[in-house]
Amino acid sequence: MTVLVIAEHDHATVKPATLNTVTAGIACQSGDVHVLVAGANAAEAAAAAAKIAGVAKVIAADSPSLAENLAENVAAQVLAIAKNYSHILFPATANGKNVAPRVAAKLDVAQISDVTKVDSPDTFERPIYAGNAIAIVQSSDAIKVITVRTTGFDPAAATGGSAAVESAEGVADSGKSSFVGREITKSERPELTAAKIIVSGGRALGSAEKFTEVMAPLADKLNAGLGASRAAVDAGYAPNDWQVGQTGKIVAPQLYIACGISGAIQHLAGMKDSKVIVAINKDPEAPIFSVADYGLEADLFTAVPELVKAL
Numbered sequence: 001m002t003v004l005v006i007a008e009h010d011h012a013t014v015k016p017a018t019l020n021t022v023t024a025g026i027a028c029q030s031g032d033v034h035v036l037v038a039g040a041n042a043a044e045a046a047a048a049a050a051k052i053a054g055v056a057k058v059i060a061a062d063s064p065s066l067a068e069n070l071a072e073n074v075a076a077q078v079l080a081i082a083k084n085y086s087h088i089l090f091p092a093t094a095n096g097k098n099v100a101p102r103v104a105a106k107l108d109v110a111q112i113s114d115v116t117k118v119d120s121p122d123t124f125e126r127p128i129y130a131g132n133a134i135a136i137v138q139s140s141d142a143i144k145v146i147t148v149r150t151t152g153f154d155p156a157a158a159t160g161g162s163a164a165v166e167s168a169e170g171v172a173d174s175g176k177s178s179f180v181g182r183e184i185t186k187s188e189r190p191e192l193t194a195a196k197i198i199v200s201g202g203r204a205l206g207s208a209e210k211f212t213e214v215m216a217p218l219a220d221k222l223n224a225g226l227g228a229s230r231a232a233v234d235a236g237y238a239p240n241d242w243q244v245g246q247t248g249k250i251v252a253p254q255l256y257i258a259c260g261i262s263g264a265i266q267h268l269a270g271m272k273d274s275k276v277i278v279a280i281n282k283d284p285e286a287p288i289f290s291v292a293d294y295g296l297e298a299d300l301f302t303a304v305p306e307l308v309k310a311l
């Protein structure tokens, strides 16, 4: 049977999470990997998906009902072709997590969430208890509906493939929801889940002003994304969408620099798969040092500006 990957896209480009999900799809060893691009006037995104290495076919469903990514309509689009597939994979992003359960429920199968490893076509690994244990899940469902933790899989090459693009009829609007508006955060900095380098600040920063004053120059110097602990977000030092951790974003950049973050398990759950971890903390007993490749026991208000100067 064949594997279907649901592309995350903005109608013009395919988002990086799709590439990791394709790798997970290939790992399912169930046959060809197809990618569904459900959008409106999304030919460019479909063409980009066709170039992903390892993709055999792109199914381009184009309809005004898919313009705003409404979960009800995207789920209906997936369900229209679901029976042709043994595995249906979504990235475990906000979008993917919005659509996958609807698909699983309608197919009457158990969703397998947040998969970090594929052991065999029916056996998958996923972290539980904030990443402190790994559950090995075996599914006997005929169609496996899976969300993929993207940090668990390397991205497939975005170019090099030459898949055929096949048009599929777009579904009609379900009428169950309608698009009202969207507020998009605009930032010059790389998006957290795609950033190669992330610098994160914690409660130790003490105020929003200090957070910006101390952390922003380091992020600018390194062209890094800015992250924060939940304590920093809850205290209003940093915006919500910067939160890294169990209830924030799961990231795995090449380099993660944690400044004044203690390293609570809920924070570690979101960043401990980073390739190189640097921690700056004045408490030598801080748990963050147990996962850090490089630890600097220092006052961040001195160390971070010195680091910026040295860079």
Ligand SMILES: Cc1cc2nc3c(=O)[nH]c(=O)nc-3n(C[C@H](O)[C@H](O)[C@H](O)COP(=O)(O)OP(=O)(O)OC[C@H]3O[C@@H](n4cnc5c(N)ncnc54)[C@H](O)[C@@H]3O)c2cc1C
Binding pocket: 201, 202, 203, 204, 228, 229, 230, 231, 232, 243, 244, 245, 246, 247, 248, 249, 259, 260, 261, 262, 263, 264, 265, 266, 267, 270, 280, 281, 282, 283, 286, 298, 299, 300, 301
């Ligand atoms: C259900 C649940 C979900 C959660 N989800 C998340 C999540 O997604 N993400 C998350 O981050 N947390 C999460 N938390 C909260 C988590 O348990 C911690 O409370 C939080 O991560 C602590 O943030 P912090 O490290 O910034 O603050 P603290 O734990 O207060 O640590 C501050 C650190 O700064 C150091 N420090 C102080 N001053 C300086 C200085 N001048 N220079 C250098 N170091 C200094 C201290 O030594 C200390 O280690 C969750 C908790 C629960 C219960």
